Amino acid sequence: MGSTTDPLSLLLAALKEQPRGMSVSDLAAAVGINRNTVSRYLDVLLVAGQVEMKTYGKAKVFYPSQRVPIAAMLNFSSDLVLVLDRDRRIVQANDAICAFAGRERDDVIGKSIETSPLAAFDHPLIRSRITDALNGREAAEELRFLRHSDELFFRVKFLPTVFNDGTPGVTIILENITEARRAEEALRESESLFRSLVENISDLILNVEGDSTFSYVSPKSMEILGYTPEEMLQKTPFDFMPPADAGKVREQFDALFADPRPRVLFEWTMLHRDGSPVILEVSGTPIYDMIGDFTGYRMVCRDVTDRARALKRVAQWKSFLYSVVNNIPSMVFVREIERDMFVFANKAAEIFLGVTREEMAGKRADEIFPQEMATFFADGDRGIAGRSAPVEARVSLSGGRTLMLKKIPIYNSRGVLKYVLGIAEDITDRVSAENRLVAERDRAKGYLEAAGVMIAVIGANGTIDLVNRKGNEILGYAEGELTGKNWFMTVVPERLRERLQRNFQRLVAGGVEPPHSEKSPVVTRDGRERQVIWHNALLRDTDGRVVAMVSSGEEIAEDPDDQEHASCA
Template sequence: MPSYPAEVTRITDLLRKGPRGMSVGEIADAIGINRNTAARYLDMLLVGGQVEMRTFGKAKVFFLSQRVPISAMLNISSDLVMVLDSYTRIILANDQILSFCKASREDTIGRDLEKTSLVIFSHPKLLEYMNDRNGKLGSTEVIRLLRRGEEHFFRQKIFPTVFDDGVPGVTVILEEITEQIAAEEALRQSEEMFRTLVSDISDVIWATDGTGAITYISPRSGPVCGSTPEEMIGRRFTDFMDPKEGERFRREIQPFIRREAAWPLVECNFKKPDGEVIAVELSATPITVPDVEGLPLFLGYRGAFRNVTERNRAIKQVRQWKRFLNSIVENIPDMVTVEELENHTLVFFNRASEEFIGVPRDFLVGKRPDRIFSEEYAALWMKTSRDVERSGETLDLIRQIVSGEGKEEKTLRTKKIPIFSSNGKMRYILGIITDITEEKRAADRILRERNLALRFEEAGTFQEASTHCLEAMLTLTGMETGGIYRQNGGGELKRIALLGEELIPLKFHTSALINTEGEAYFFEKEIPEAFKGDLSSLVLIPVTPDEGRGLCILLASQKNLRIPAHIREGLQSLIALTKTGFSRLIAEERLKEERDLANSYLQLAGVLIAVIGTDGRIEMINRKGCTTLGYREEELIGADWFETVVPEEIQDGLHIRFNRLIELGIEPSESETSPIIDRSGRLRQIRWHNTLIRNREGVITAVVSAGEEEEPQEHIYSEEATSHQ
């Protein structure tokens, strides 16, 4: 930096020796220069701050300035300061700016700003000012810097500066205002949020003075109650109510106003300008300031109100739905309970629960399960509740219970559903208990009947059918012994099947039977003489009343059993199946007997008798036929009639005519003659009598042919012989 002229140094030394000050003329005379030159040097020192000037009248007196070195002053300041010459070289930089830029003084002073760490402050406004000052006294700008990802704001002040040698420059003072900007932004956002909140929330914000006149009301007043803030300020809330409603409102809030206390939630009706009446809910707190003595001074109220018309309507609908749902819950046949988990007490029962338990619900509510149910069911109840509480899932189970001593066993389906509060904590368990006893009994009855029907279908003998029948009946009734008796021709019933212990007689006379018109008879008091012994319970069941084929069933027990109604109903259904099954077996037995009898007649007949199926194969042939043909019966059954016994010369013709006869269903001739050939190859002339066999639908199933041998006439064949059916 260029040095000052020697005259400047002489002036400062001169002023240092003259503390009272000197005028321009005195200084010029003392150092031997003209007044203009001295004035110019003094202006330079004055701008540089090295001298001070005071005016006495028209005279200007200059004094040597008493000052701290500029570098010390700059370091004292909390602002960031740098001094640049007109070439943007750094002349001075205080410790604060060097620390902010993490730069050293040796690498900074005397160097171009653009080539130092302080380049981040080379703001366009600074360069613009230095390039085109045009007599500007200074510049103030707010600049924004990003440094290591952090945002900084500075208020940049630029001042013109003149150095001791008269060279111009600038001083840049950077005041960090990051926190101020952040605070202003937070305040702006807060104010914006407040304005948005007041404008957008459904509540209307308001304030009143001590007389109740509205002094402020938010813009939401228009959409809520139909009046703008301008229309409401200066008026009272009662001005927007019907007179009676306004009087009621005043009476309700007056006690709080007298005490200058906060209002609770007060509901009232506002009348909108269009005549619509809405329900609003107001709340208020007093506005107070401390007086000179520090006591609160009441100024009015501030608060909010909201339109609760829809809410009230919804509450009304909810109450209606609650009554409706409660009516449903009360009247459904299922039992409904609610268990509170904190103490595991039952807090709700519907009417069905009350009737099932047999105790009024007023005595049940609030009690634990072990005070309500039987010991076994209470233990099951508590276990299932713990399972639901642990898993948080619905539980569904079916169990049989006895609700009380001497009562029937019930089958209950219990569903337990967890109920959670709004914060996700399980608080209750909803229990839905359905009595499925009848449903279970019906299912069991259907299964028993199905199984017994299948057993009867599979059974080929009376003994097999009897065993299946007795198993089903004993399982149902719980008795120990069962027997099936068959009637013979002498009026005696003899046991043909026994299952269980030997508690019933081997036989008894029909005189011991009671006329029950085919229904089961339950002996619960006196056992008939014919069956007495160690028996305490007896059931007599007539099955088929046919003479010589009649059946009856005895079920017996040494225990005194009381068979409930549903067991009797189930037994009656088994009896019906038993009657059907045994009737079929008896019918098959009769059919077999008749078939055997007919077969014996056929076997004893003196003529050849054969049954030929529609496929032309032998289905039956009697003893005379086997003897005539020279075959054993087993050799002929299933063999083709035409290939086996019809001469080869006429096989095809007879077979064709046989098939046509079957297709057309034409009755054959009453009598015709046709030859057959026996095993030895001998021709036998037979006079045939043929009959068609049809099923119930009239479809031909076979042909019965009865033949009587005539005197042999070799090589003579009947042209009119028809095929055997």
Template sequence: MCYRYLLHTNETFICYTNLIKEQVNGCRPEMELFKEEFIRIKEILKQSPQGMSVTEIARALNKNKHSVGHYLGILLVSGHVQMRNYGKAKVFSLSSRVPLDAMFGYTDDMILVLDQNERVVRINDPFLAIIQQARTEIIGNLFSSLKCGGTAGEEIIERIRESLKTGILDQEIEIKKPALRFYRQKILPAVFDDGKQGMIIVLEDITLKKSAEQALRSSEEKFRLMAENLQDGLIIYENGKITYANSRIEEIFGYTRQELSLFTPSDLAAPDERERVKKIIEECFVSRNIPSDIRFWILRKDGSRRYIYNRITSIEHENSILRYIVITDITEWKHAQDALEDHLGFLQHMIDTFPSPIFYQDTNERFLGCNRSFSKLTGKSFADIAGKTSGEIFDPDTARILSSHDDELVKKPGMLTYTGDINLPGRSKRTITIQKSTFSTKDGAMAGIVGLILPDKEH
């Protein structure tokens, strides 16, 4: 058994069924009267699966267009042909036929077929299982008189009855007992080969799909809740476009999220930073090597400057490239850092004015700094000694003298003075006096040793 069926909107479905009621019954005598013409039209259309216009069919039949249009109207209403519009032209082709046995045998969906009087014509095993009835008790009976052996089946049958009354073709059904399940109900208008109308009711179990959608919505809600409460700004780029930005972004930049979508990172950079940021972005496009972080000054909408720290993570997902950018406003830290560097610069300038060589080391005897006099005496610049021990820089004798007594001071912080001979670059040995003292952190812990060198004759 085969059925022709089409999907329609509610309004179209009601109009379609009314048309069937009014015209199909009236066309049945004509179906017999023009049976030979109908057979010839279907044979012609079979040879042209792409479809033919009324004019083309009339020419092939050697009939006038008016008669052929009348024949096609009857075939269209009876479901034997289908029509589509191409501009002003109407193109006809054979209707698609769906083998019902194939639908019944290769799907887990529940399927019920009703005739024009809403009597049950066919029903598959999944539908029988839900209503807990034998097929012999169902076939040929009115749908309105169906009885079910289970709560779920009763609720499903009642919802279908409501749909038949209201003309709702496509809807979701929620069944709460005995267990919560969701179904997608579709009612498809059908026309049998004899021209009689009917309908196919399909119920798809979408419980797993609904559960997955609910889990996804819950996950998205948790993500948004987390993202909107971050102290940092968060932007997600997908294939070069902003797909998400949290509210903190607006606070940092002073622009709305919609306004920010119109800017590039270099547009938001302060004028003195713009070229640097633009160059970094251009290099990223060329090398495909995205930096893990970048810091620069921005110019807010109100004209104020802020210093931001951007951490970038790139992820390839299916055919897309996702970039997560976490943005932290570190303006206060930047001001503090600049102030500290200014202070250190002042201290360096101050010790550089001392005529005697000065150096300072951490508790592991690694050099933290020195003044110009020390560099002049040893022939080593600050860059040469920074982070290194005496043994890594000087000859063994000089290294031994410079690091002498350091263990004692680490064990017992304070001050001591001693004399020793060092090898000076380009000169012979020279006897010097070294005065060492310890310095501490703000909480009193020992931080390192400061050394002051005086020539022996000045001691």
């Protein structure tokens, strides 16, 4: 045997040539070493796992080991593995750590960590833990490394190791936990976001277990119900409900838990701490555990108390308005444009047309109304589309009745004409009264025009409301020319104007009554004065207030001495 030949290698080579096994004596003869020395080397190879031994009686037979070498086993691991000797030199480095460093194994083996391509792991804490492991103490740490722009996290184990020759070493196993850390961080952020969302949304979140107790209550409970989440935990929804409502909700829960599936909105009434009712709009989502078993419901509850009250007020107003519309004396109809049919009629319409609203519903104008009304209502949206003001018309029916008809456009939220509101008012009696009034007015006007004296109506503010034909002739004005002008500034001589106007204001104030007759001059259009003897009467409204003075005057011969005695006309 050469002096430089490794005895262990010789023994292994001999065993490989005899895979059926060799005794100590056979090996001693094959390699030229005495039996005692061969026995010691075989013990080392057994400890190292490079040979196996079987006993046959007193004989020991040795075979090459069928186990995978430790270096090969290290390469199976996805963890980064280093083996250091007592001098902290790298004696083993698996494929994973070489790939991480981006170098070949030959560039790493035999070097210290700080001088190798793995210098990134030369950290004071790592050096300290290597010392501990060389002294027989196992250690583990979680470390953060910066590699280029990436932040990496490793769980590092330092394991005491003994080599074949009995010298100490260290096995360092680095488990890359970066993805786990990122997942944990994402989970924390998600939980933080969820917690912030739950705490800040306006809805109350409740987790209800199979026994109907709360296992989670969001902080919004304090704002909505006046209770802290801790006060509500392990209690049931029924503990916070009026007894009359609790029974109905129990039935809902029986249905929910018997058939777990997402439920659309339903309504709860719960009691605030102060005893006031709180109306909640609730939606339920089933909760399942990790193995898919149903465990309860997550309830999202929105406080709709104000909305419910508003809807109730709207419903009340609708009922009130419906009652008003249904009972007003005018006829009211609603016609739908798209289907060209009437969908509503009030009580007055039923009485006037002699048919019920049910009989009118779904019919066209020509099937409901007399011809004169049908012509107005049957033209659909013609002449009304795009308008906001109503369209009006007066029609006379063949039976002698007179109606005032209106069509009012009703648009939807998109500005499209949806309905036409029709109103029909029977104005027969009013038209008859107007006609009588016009006849009486014309007759009275005829009397005034036929009178042989001047007649003037002066309003409470001194303006001329009326002067008859005789008065216009005396004063020299055309018919209607004086209407609206101030009596005192137009027909009263300037020297008498202030005094007569002051007397008129006292009459209007109700302090005095006008004399039965008086003389007072007037100024004609051409500036001449003419003497008139006046008879005055005050016109009052229903409250007794003076609204005008009616004066009738008869021209007389001039008497200069009488001009200073003029009163007010």
